[in-house]
Amino acid sequence: MGAVTAEFQIEFLGYLQRLLDEGGFTATYKFALLMALADLAVELGDDEGGPLEITSEQIARKFILYYSRQARPFVPADPQAGASILHQNTGKQAAVVSVVAEAQSEYSWHDGQTPNLLLKDASLVSRVAGIVRVMPLWKLQTLGGQVVDFLYPNAGTGHAITLRPGVAFCFRRFHGIVYRLAQDGWIRLIRERKQNAALLGEKIDLGAFLFGSGRADLSPYRPLLIELQKRRCFYCARDLKTSEVDHFIPWARYSIDLGHNFVLACKGCNSSKGDLLAGLEFLEAWKRRNEDCAVTMREYFLNHSLPHDLPGTLGIADWAYSTTWSSQGVVWIGGKNAIPIHLAGFKGS
Structure with a gap:
């Protein structure tokens, strides 16, 4: 497929809105499935606009990554109400939660490594995949009681789906939306x-509990980064007396912690970079480090037992x-300093 037209992209957004308005949501699975398709389109797809096969x-x-946060007891602000x-x-x-x-x-969830340990459990992955096939995979595209399979052919059975041409491109382009x-x-x-009424108050930051806020403990990565960078800031190369573990691809752009994405930075560089992508010089150095090391x-x-996926991170x-x-x-x-990306030595894709 060639370039994905603006008309198709608008059609994708319209379908997404219709799915959220007309789809039956009795559990949270369909929301998780939309997020999973968006993430996998980013990690496995490209911008060519072709189809993309994704397995259950x-x-x-x-x-498992999404629900591992949510399968923990929620501690309410009211001490009289028990955690649940x-x-x-x-x-x-929901069966996946259970x-x-x-x-x-x-495991102790506070060690920050539990999700990665769970992914090594082949039996758990198989059980959750079975739930995915029975529940949301073939029901996501039922709108108003009718199947409208815009995203992928709704075969009703099988261990994989194939996103239609242009759909993976749109999931990538509109990932944040x-x-x-x-x-x-x-x-x-x-x-x-x-069932949640007694636990939740109006002022609870439920989003931070369910999905995280980017403040995970990244200290386990520090010894490796100190060794690789010789105690120098990845960006300015100054000697580090104090340092911060930085998401090279910012958490705000893609909220997942994978080992190859981290660098050690001084406070000044980390603060100045913020949620921006780093320039071409830094990108090439980051890719070279991941390849050489x-x-x-x-x-x-x-x-x-730290999560990592080099091809996915790239x-x-x-x-x-x-x-x-x-x-x-x-x-x-x-x-x-920040400059337009087209003036920074990059070539368009």
């Missing part, structure tokens, strides 16, 4: 469940820079 196991791994796992279904608790809660009960709409709907559904980094991540980076180019955004080039 790949979706299941995303579900939030209800995510109109009937009994199986993930059971699987992670032997899909995420915001899905998360807003997810939060609203949980607030509407009467691939074995060392992989061994460290495995030994410390795919996320390509997507982030491509979308910034398409939107004529800016990149940070050091100090307090």
Whole structure:
């Protein structure tokens, strides 16, 4: 397929809005599925506009990451109310929440490594994939009681789907919009469940509990980064007395913690860069480091049970820079300086 037309992109957004308005949402699975499709389109797809096959196991791994946060007891502000796992279904608790809660009960969630440990559990991935196939995968595109399979052919059975031409491109282009709409709907559904009424107050920041806020403990990555960077800031190369672990592709652009995405930075550079992408010089240095130190980094991540996926991380980076180019955004080039990406040595995709 050639370039995805503006008309198709508008049609995609219209379908997404219709899906959220007319789709039956009795549990949070469909919101999770939309987020998973958007994430996998970023990690596995490209901007050529072609079809993209996605397996139920790949979706299941995303579900485990999303629900591992939510399968923890929610501690209310009122000390008289006991902590409990939030209800995510109109009937009994959503099955994915129950199986993930059971699987992670032997771990301490505070160590920050539980989600990665869960992904190593082949039995858990298989169980969640089975739930995905039975529940949301073939029901997502039912609108007003009728199947309208705009995103992928609704075969009704099987272990994989194939996004139609142009759909993966749109999930990549509108990743932020899909995420915001899905998360807003997810939060609203949980607030509407009467089983959660005693736990939730009007001022609770439910979004931070359900989806995180980018403040995860990144200290396990620090020893490796100190070794690789010789205690120098990745950006300005100054000696580091104090340092901060920085998401090279900012958390605000893609909210997932993968080992190859981290660099060690001084406070000044980390603050100045903020949520901007770094310039071409930094991007090339980051890619070179990940390639040259691939074995060392992989061994460290495995030994410390830290999440990592080099091909996926590179795919996320390509997507982030491509979308910034398409939107004529800016990149940070050091100090307090940012310039338009088309003036920073990049070539359009």
